[in-house]
Amino acid sequence: MLERLKKLIYQTDGKFTEELRLEESGFGLGHLPRRLRPDGVTRAVCGYCSTGCSLDVHIKDGKACNLTPTHAYPVNVGEACPKGWEALSVLNATDRATTPLLRGSDGTLKPVDWPVALKTFAERFKAVQQRHGADSVAYLSTGQITNEEMTLLGILAKFGMGIVHGDGNTRQCMATAATAYKQSFGFDAPPFTYADFEESDCLVFVGANPCIAHPIMWQRVLMNQNNPEIIVLDPRKTETAIAATQHYAVRPKSDLSLLYGVANFLIKNEWIDEDYIERHTNSFEAFSRHVEEFTLDRVSAVCGISETQIAELAALIHRSQRVSFWWMVGVNQGYEATRTAQAIINLALMTGNIGRPGTGANSITGQCNAMGSRLYSNTTNLLGGRMFTDAEHRGEIAEILGIGAERIPAEDSWAYDQIIEGVHEGKIKGLWIVATNPGHSWINRTFFEECMRKLEFLVVQDMYHSTETAQLADLVLPAAGWGEKEGTFINSERRFGLIRAVAEPPGEAKTDFEIFKLIGRAWGCQDITDRWSAPEDMFQTIKEVSRGRPCDITGIADYAMLERCGGIQWPFRPEDDETATERRLFEDGEYYHSDGRAQFMFEAVAPNPEPTCRQYPLVLLTGRGTSSQWHTQTRTGKSKILQKMCPQEVYVEINPRDARDLSIRPGQQVRVVTRRGSVKANAVIKPSVFSGQIFMPMHYPETNLLTLKCFDPYSRQPSYKSCAAKLMTVQTEKAT
Ligand code: SF4
Numbered sequence: 001m002l003e004r005l006k007k008l009i010y011q012t013d014g015k016f017t018e019e020l021r022l023e024e025s026g027f028g029l030g031h032l033p034r035r036l037r038p039d040g041v042t043r044a045v046c047g048y049c050s051t052g053c054s055l056d057v058h059i060k061d062g063k064a065c066n067l068t069p070t071h072a073y074p075v076n077v078g079e080a081c082p083k084g085w086e087a088l089s090v091l092n093a094t095d096r097a098t099t100p101l102l103r104g105s106d107g108t109l110k111p112v113d114w115p116v117a118l119k120t121f122a123e124r125f126k127a128v129q130q131r132h133g134a135d136s137v138a139y140l141s142t143g144q145i146t147n148e149e150m151t152l153l154g155i156l157a158k159f160g161m162g163i164v165h166g167d168g169n170t171r172q173c174m175a176t177a178a179t180a181y182k183q184s185f186g187f188d189a190p191p192f193t194y195a196d197f198e199e200s201d202c203l204v205f206v207g208a209n210p211c212i213a214h215p216i217m218w219q220r221v222l223m224n225q226n227n228p229e230i231i232v233l234d235p236r237k238t239e240t241a242i243a244a245t246q247h248y249a250v251r252p253k254s255d256l257s258l259l260y261g262v263a264n265f266l267i268k269n270e271w272i273d274e275d276y277i278e279r280h281t282n283s284f285e286a287f288s289r290h291v292e293e294f295t296l297d298r299v300s301a302v303c304g305i306s307e308t309q310i311a312e313l314a315a316l317i318h319r320s321q322r323v324s325f326w327w328m329v330g331v332n333q334g335y336e337a338t339r340t341a342q343a344i345i346n347l348a349l350m351t352g353n354i355g356r357p358g359t360g361a362n363s364i365t366g367q368c369n370a371m372g373s374r375l376y377s378n379t380t381n382l383l384g385g386r387m388f389t390d391a392e393h394r395g396e397i398a399e400i401l402g403i404g405a406e407r408i409p410a411e412d413s414w415a416y417d418q419i420i421e422g423v424h425e426g427k428i429k430g431l432w433i434v435a436t437n438p439g440h441s442w443i444n445r446t447f448f449e450e451c452m453r454k455l456e457f458l459v460v461q462d463m464y465h466s467t468e469t470a471q472l473a474d475l476v477l478p479a480a481g482w483g484e485k486e487g488t489f490i491n492s493e494r495r496f497g498l499i500r501a502v503a504e505p506p507g508e509a510k511t512d513f514e515i516f517k518l519i520g521r522a523w524g525c526q527d528i529t530d531r532w533s534a535p536e537d538m539f540q541t542i543k544e545v546s547r548g549r550p551c552d553i554t555g556i557a558d559y560a561m562l563e564r565c566g567g568i569q570w571p572f573r574p575e576d577d578e579t580a581t582e583r584r585l586f587e588d589g590e591y592y593h594s595d596g597r598a599q600f601m602f603e604a605v606a607p608n609p610e611p612t613c614r615q616y617p618l619v620l621l622t623g624r625g626t627s628s629q630w631h632t633q634t635r636t637g638k639s640k641i642l643q644k645m646c647p648q649e650v651y652v653e654i655n656p657r658d659a660r661d662l663s664i665r666p667g668q669q670v671r672v673v674t675r676r677g678s679v680k681a682n683a684v685i686k687p688s689v690f691s692g693q694i695f696m697p698m699h700y701p702e703t704n705l706l707t708l709k710c711f712d713p714y715s716r717q718p719s720y721k722s723c724a725a726k727l728m729t730v731q732t733e734k735a736t
Pocket of ligand 1: 046049080084216217
């Protein structure tokens with residue numbers, strides 16, 4: 001069988017019929033047409049972060065041998081960060097999942113063939129549903145797979161398998177931005193284009209460190225010819241704060257008060273765009289009254305920066321002609337994150353800094369396809385940013401897909417944390433995790449692991465069998481990765497970019513698209529999943545799903561057009577100009593609420609759920625460590641070069657004064673303790689972390705043993721950055 005499959009793979013030229021290959025076994029084991037690229041250069045958008053850089057992959061003798069960043073691409077203009085340069089090397093890791101693995105009666109994972117894996121998948125999940133109800137099986141998806149794959153997964157799971165609850169790991173990074181935009185603008189719509197980095201005369205970064213988190217976006221900032229003010233609001237003196245013209249070191253999670261204070265100062269001084277407010281927004285009067293109490297003295301006391309600095313910040317915004325506001329997970333990962341993001345949006349609206357070059361309230365996304373997940377994963381939104389609870393929306397999708405509307409759940413899915421809590425409470429008994437590693441990354445991971453052990457059946461679908469999550473699985477499905485499949489991603493500025501297959505998946509690993517189709521057959525719902533034979537077919541369906549929506553892309557003909565145009569930003573309707581490489585939203589001041597106006601959103605400041613105290617006197621901050629590390633290091637940990645560029649062991653950054661008080665020396669191993677647990681870490685003593693705070697990178701599995709399980713009430717995004725901690729030296733530990 002393997003020989004036959006290999007033969008099929010190497011003969012693949014896109015002309016095999018699906019039926020021929022699917023007849024190879026009972027479940028259809030063949031690969032779908034994978035258009036392996038000819039010798040020469042193949043372009044593919046990078047599969048790590050949401051910047052969406054294009055990479056030229058050089059193919060010789062049928063093998064991808066090297067890559068260089070694409071010069072003629074409007075995103076990265078010839079640049080790439082270390083992760084992009086090393087994108088090919090991680091495909092050949094020795095811990096790639098090359099065959100399905102099934103946990104045996106002795107408790108170990110053992111190789112099985114695909115028919116056994118697929119049969120087990122269907123039988124075990126169906127048995128769970130029969131015992132406990134259809135909604136007792138859930139899935140957790142990802143921002144790492146293509147739009148075509150996540151759309152097929154959403155259709156298979158929700159309309160084929162009868163699953164009600166599914167969410168994605170974009171809940172961990174982007175849910176706040178999505179929620180904030182929806183409430184403020186009427187649709188999840190980041191308004192900017194990367195040219196805005198170069199066209200601003202004032203850039204305000206809130207909880208964002210693009211120098212290491214999005215290095216190529218930072219390159220675009222450095223290309224700005226306007227000698228701009230670069231303002232950073234961040235508790236730490238990050239790499240970006242060091243490079244900025246102004247750094248406001250706000251106390252952790254006091255940013256909402258600061259933003260309200262700045263708004264109040266702008267209003268009091270009449271430094272607002274009354275005409276824009278009048279013509280394009282709602283609720284400004286109520287917002288003005290709300291922020292009145294955020295006086296300079298009060299805000300200064302809360303935020304730890306002087307009244308003069310706050311006034312100066314407002315004056316800088318007022319004096320600048322083109323102010324762009326940028327935020328990232330420093331805002332999104334908070335217990336009042338949605339209102340904080342909306343406080344940024346409010347500043348842009350009230351000063352008229354939106355819809356013009358160099359302006360905007362701009363959320364930078366995280367993963368390569370976080371934006372795609374927000375629109376097309378069919379998890380907490382119905383396809384195309386629709387609502388499951390809206391009968392008209394369900395009818396539209398049913399018509400496009402040619403299925404009965406009764407197959408579409410009429411209720412909203414639980415969010416990620418609610419699914420995990422559902423496992424804890426025994427409501428969810430079966431879970432399918434695709435291309436994400438929450439065993440490392442989920443907040444308070446000890447609780448997560450406890451929950452996973454309560455499941456009757458856990459399936460993990462991943463490139464690697466070695467992830468913390470795969471190690472907990474009952475069944476591991478081996479998946480292809482970036483470079484081994486084709487499809488599209490959507491980057492931070494709403495640009496669809498193309499990825500191409502430049503290598504074969506190892507062993508019996510398959511693309512996620514293929515796996516979903518095979519599962520559709522094993523489940524018996526191939527009437528839905530067999531409609532698409534290749535990713536580009538699904539792209540045509542995605543276009544239909546987008547028709548008439550704010551994210552309409554019906555003007556994009558096919559993959560060839562995406563390639564020709566250097567990616568295309570949504571919306572792109574048939575009448576739009578394909579030669580325009582940069583496009584921003586709201587140039588006409590029209591928003592997506594039914595009255596065409598943006599909404600000022602605001603609320604009272606919430607108390608910190610775990611303030612510092614005598615026992616835990618320090619605030620534990622978490623975030624990205626270096627530009628060579630990506631999230632849980634599932635992939636970047638496999639590159640020798642990337643590993644040489646970052647510390648191999650977990651470390652904690654400590655302010656010199658705190659280190660002196662605790663007699664901690666540089667490099668000394670210390671214990672970091674929170675109410676959830678304690679871990680050993682190497683002490684890095686540096687003044688970039690302020691006294692009373694410590695910082696640990698998110699890339700090491702120890703970090704989330706410490707974090708507090710709390711969430712923004714609107715976006716349900718975890719608050720990774722605000723729990724109370726203490727440090728212990730070895731001597732203290734012995735004495736305690
Ligand atoms: Fe890839 Fe992001 Fe690096 Fe660009 S900045 S090369 S998209 S990881």
